[in-house]
Amino acid sequence: GAHKDEDLTNESYEFLCSLPKEKGWRTQNLYLYQGFWCQPKEIQATISAQNHFQAQDSDIMVASIPKSGTTWLKALTFAITNRNKYDLTKYHPLLDSNPHDLVPFLEYKLYADNKIPDLSNIGHPRLFATHIPLGSLPESIRSSKCKMVYICRSPFDTFISAWHFVNKIRPESYGPLEIEEAFDMYCRGVVGFGPHLDHMLGYWYECLAKPDKVLFLKYEDMKENLCFYLKKLADFLGCPFTLEEEKTGAVQEIGNLCSFKNMKELEVNQKGKGAIADFENKNLFRKGDVGDWVNYFTPMMVQRLANVMDEKLSGSGLSF
Numbered sequence: 001g002a003h004k005d006e007d008l009t010n011e012s013y014e015f016l017c018s019l020p021k022e023k024g025w026r027t028q029n030l031y032l033y034q035g036f037w038c039q040p041k042e043i044q045a046t047i048s049a050q051n052h053f054q055a056q057d058s059d060i061m062v063a064s065i066p067k068s069g070t071t072w073l074k075a076l077t078f079a080i081t082n083r084n085k086y087d088l089t090k091y092h093p094l095l096d097s098n099p100h101d102l103v104p105f106l107e108y109k110l111y112a113d114n115k116i117p118d119l120s121n122i123g124h125p126r127l128f129a130t131h132i133p134l135g136s137l138p139e140s141i142r143s144s145k146c147k148m149v150y151i152c153r154s155p156f157d158t159f160i161s162a163w164h165f166v167n168k169i170r171p172e173s174y175g176p177l178e179i180e181e182a183f184d185m186y187c188r189g190v191v192g193f194g195p196h197l198d199h200m201l202g203y204w205y206e207c208l209a210k211p212d213k214v215l216f217l218k219y220e221d222m223k224e225n226l227c228f229y230l231k232k233l234a235d236f237l238g239c240p241f242t243l244e245e246e247k248t249g250a251v252q253e254i255g256n257l258c259s260f261k262n263m264k265e266l267e268v269n270q271k272g273k274g275a276i277a278d279f280e281n282k283n284l285f286r287k288g289d290v291g292d293w294v295n296y297f298t299p300m301m302v303q304r305l306a307n308v309m310d311e312k313l314s315g316s317g318l319s320f
């Protein structure tokens with residue numbers, strides 16, 4: 001069955017069987033774990049991270065819901081925090097590594113497949129990433145002083161991005177995932193790490209309660225005014241740009257290095273594989289636009305998703 005194929009431990013398999021399940025977008029089933037819909041391997045890795053990951057005060061966690069700009073924020077965070085190590089005119093790791101190789105996910109890389117990684121030799125600050133919802137994070141992430149940068153994106157565009165992505169990476173034998181079916185599941189919250197609005201709200205309220213701990217970013221804002229948000233990100237991470245850097249264009253340079261156009265064209269992102277899992281890196285770069293959803297949504301779809309958003313977000317202060 002599906003679980004055997006996924007190399008789950010017997011313990012994980014037994015636990016899974018106790019959870020509510022629904023058909024997912026890409027594996028047969030998603031399971032409701034601590035309020036969120038996840039794939040079996042993600043649940044096993046999350047539990048392993050909960051049991052073993054020890055955050056340090058200087059750690060930086062990039063957090064997001066899938067398809068909301070994770071790759072971009074990883075690149076920017078890496079470039080900002082390592083900017084004194086590399087001379088941009090000579091060599092930069094982002095030129096021959098995918099951002100997911102430089103800022104690994106707890107649940108897809110480090111704690112995947114029942115591994116317990118040795119993190120003792122990583123330089124500081126250590127950069128990690130996760131899609132795990134706030135309430136299910138390893139305890140030490142919340143109790144330490146480590147910082148979290150969270151990115152989210154308009155649910156309209158996130159849905160279209162996710163739908164394209166899943167159609168590219170899911171096994172051919174499954175056939176295409178029709179947009180109507182995917183959309184119905186999305187609106188009901190049955191999507192990887194969904195309900196997506198609950199995922200955002202978890203980090204949103206944490207940011208309101210602890211603004212020094214969580215920086216809450218939106219894809220659309222960053223597209224519109226990248227330099228402003230890069231400075232904000234650097235300030236938040238405790239490595240503000242100096243006046244000298246601002247004058248010599250260092251902020252802009254980082255923005256250019258990590259731009260969609262630049263990153264998409266790099267060989268590692270055209271031909272490379274396996275930065276997250278067993279698919280081609282090029283699938284991580286599609287259009288990188290704001291508002292592409294208008295090309296796909298019917299008026300009824302707009303109405304339905306807008307209603308879901310009104311219901312979930314009203315009164316929270318979070319809007320799109």
Ligand code: A3P
Binds near residue numbers: 065075162164
């Ligand atoms: P589209 O499918 O709308 O193009 P994630 O990184 O969380 O998987 O999000 C993927 C989305 O971010 C995709 O959106 C992808 O094209 C876009 N993206 C990837 N790299 C980017 C970059 N450097 N700048 C802006 N957007 C980027």
